Amino acid sequence: MKPLSVLLNISKIAHKIFANEISIILIMSFKQEGKKNFPTWPIYDNNEINALNNVIKSGKWWCGSPGTHQGENVWIFQEQFAKFQESDYCIAVFNGTVAIEAALIALGIGFGDEVIVSNYTFVASASAVIATNAIPIFCDINADTFVMDVDLIEKLITKRTKAIIPVHLAGNPVEMDKLREISDKYNLKVIEDCAHAHGSIYKGKKLGNWGDSGTFSFQASKVLTSGEGGAIICNNELLADTIYSYIDCGRKKNGYGYSHFSYGTNYRMTEYQAAILLEQIKKFPAQHKLRNENAQYLMKELNAIEGIKTMKITSGATKLGWYVFPFIFDPQKFGGLTKEEFNTQLNQNGIPTDNCYPPLHSLDCFKEVKLRKGISYSHANWGGNKSNDKYFPVVSDIYSRSIEFPQEILLSSRDQLDLIIKFVKSLKS
Ligand SMILES: Cc1ncc(COP(=O)(O)O)c(C=O)c1O
Structure with a gap:
């Protein structure tokens, strides 16, 4: 071996060792x-701890009904979150999964209906559809934005299709203007799964306001959290009342507490969750x-x-x-x-x-x-x-x-x- 190539080899080996050492x-x-x-x-800080203490000391451990408030935290949070998301109505529930289910039910989705759902999401976006006895149909995603590819939606529509659930993964918007053109053309309901999209804005409008309703999660890992929690926003009073009724045992807003005018269940948010959320939202x-x-x-x-x-x-x-x-x-x-x-x-x-x-x-x-x-x-x-x-x-x-x-x-x-x-x-x- 020539002296020069020996030197070169030594320097290559030294470089490798050095590079390894650096890493x-x-x-x-x-x-x-x-x-x-x-x-x-x-x-969190003492504000969350004090907020929880205050709920305990108040003795008002649930929110009650719109007509007869018990605690105030849920009602105040609903107002604040609606304002924050720039929507007219917000209904707080105890998690993001039941938020999707309640929105679907209130929009009339049920037995045998097909609902097109993004294929890249947490299971809840589809399991909530299953819970309503409807059938999720999976839509592939865009290779760059990782969210539902709106160009694939029309191919998935059948005479059974009733709704679309775009999921704004990581808060990245599905192209909602294009999606709405399709949903309007085929008369489909749209429920935006905004579990990742608190505060996301698309073409000047906050996500959750593009569809008939938008649903949110406040589960422990979410950017706004109370450990568990959820909310539904919308801009239609009748829909808001129907959602409210479904999540509060079929009661009518401001109606007598033992009057259950439609089928409903209990998905109400707790005062503890709302008290924490009121601090977290600050x-x-x-x-x-x-x-x-x-x-x-x-x-x-x-x-x-x-x-x-x-x-x-x-x-x-x-x-x-x-x-x-x-x-x-x-x-x-x-x-x-x-x-x-x-x-x-x-x-x-x-x-x-x-x-x-x-x-x-x-x-x-x-x-x-x-x-x-x-x-x-x-x-x-x-x-x-x-x-x-x-x-x-x-x-x-x-x-x-x-x-x-x-x-x-x-x-x-x-x-x-x-x-x-x-x-x-x-x-x-
Ligand atoms: C995209 C998406 N949708 C829905 C949900 C359901 O929310 P929750 O866990 O509050 O029921 C989640 C929660 O991780 C989610 O990531």
């Missing part, structure tokens, strides 16, 4: 400094602003890394709820790392990630059709052989290589975000 140092410093400084969720605007700023920064920096593509914000969206921060990676550009390995690397080094939702068609309950007795699901585009990834190619591909940061990462400092970016880069070496 080890990076990982170690991340473990020492990064992990402990990540914001944890939920964020904290929300500053957190929302920070999430949006940090998401912009992360998108710019992560997209500059070859092999990383972050969720593209739908054109026309000005603010997102940013419940999670999703991105996909190209395994080839990361030395063949699998999704599990990518996640493990991040988690073992103190960077929390969320598990993304497996597409609905792949869930056991839909694959094996373990659902409601007496309902035929034979027309559905899932179940048995139909629950095949090849029929839902986009969501199957995205899911196979997607990673999500939980929303609290977006409340980190820029230094923390820089550490994450550096760490992701180090996974390429």
Whole structure:
């Protein structure tokens, strides 16, 4: 071997060792400094504790009815959330799943009706449809925005179709103007699943106001939370009254408490939930602003890394709820790392990630059709052989290589975000 090539080889080996050392140092410093400084969720202070104490001491442990208030928290929260979401009416319930169910029931969806649902979502968007004895039909997603591909909707419409449930994943809007053109053309109801979309704005209008109604979740991981909780918003008084009646035992608003004029159930929100939400909603605007700023920064920096593509914000969206921060990676550009390995690397080094939702068609309950007795699901585009990834190619591909940061990462400092970016880069070496 010539002296020059010996020297070159030594320098190559030294470079490799050095590069490895840098990433080890990076990982170690991340473990020492990064992990402990990540914001944890939920964020609360004495105000939440006092609010709960006040409910207990008041002796008014439930909200009562519109005519005879017991506690005040639920009623005040409903007003505040309607105002915040710029809608006319808000009905608070005890979680986001029953919020979807109540909206469907109040809009007249029921036995044997088909409801088109985004395939990339939490099971609740479809299980709420099942609860009404209707049948969810799954719609594939857009490869860039990760939300329902509105260009696929018309192909899924049959004479049984009665409604559409667009899900604004991560708070990223489905193209609601296009969707409304389709729903108007076929006379379909629209229930926006806004469980991730608190404060999201599309073409100047807050999400939840594009459809007949919008439903929200305040479950523990959500950007506005009371551990469990939900709400339905709408801009139609008759619909609001029908929803209210359904979630309050079939009572009429301001009617006699033992008069049950229609079928209803009890999905009322508790005073404890509302008391916490009234404190959390005060904290929300500053957190929302920070999430949006940090998401912009992360998108710019992560997209500059070859092999990383972050969720593209739908054109026309000005603010997102940013419940999670999703991105996909190209395994080839990361030395063949699998999704599990990518996640493990991040988690073992103190960077929390969320598990993304497996597409609905792949869930056991839909694959094996373990659902409601007496309902035929034979027309559905899932179940048995139909629950095949090849029929839902986009969501199957995205899911196979997607990673999500939980929303609290977006409340980190820029230094923390820089550490994450550096760490992701180090996974390429
Ligand atoms: C998209 C979506 N829809 C509905 C729900 C249901 O909300 P909840 O858990 O409050 O019932 C969730 C909750 O995670 C969700 O992510």
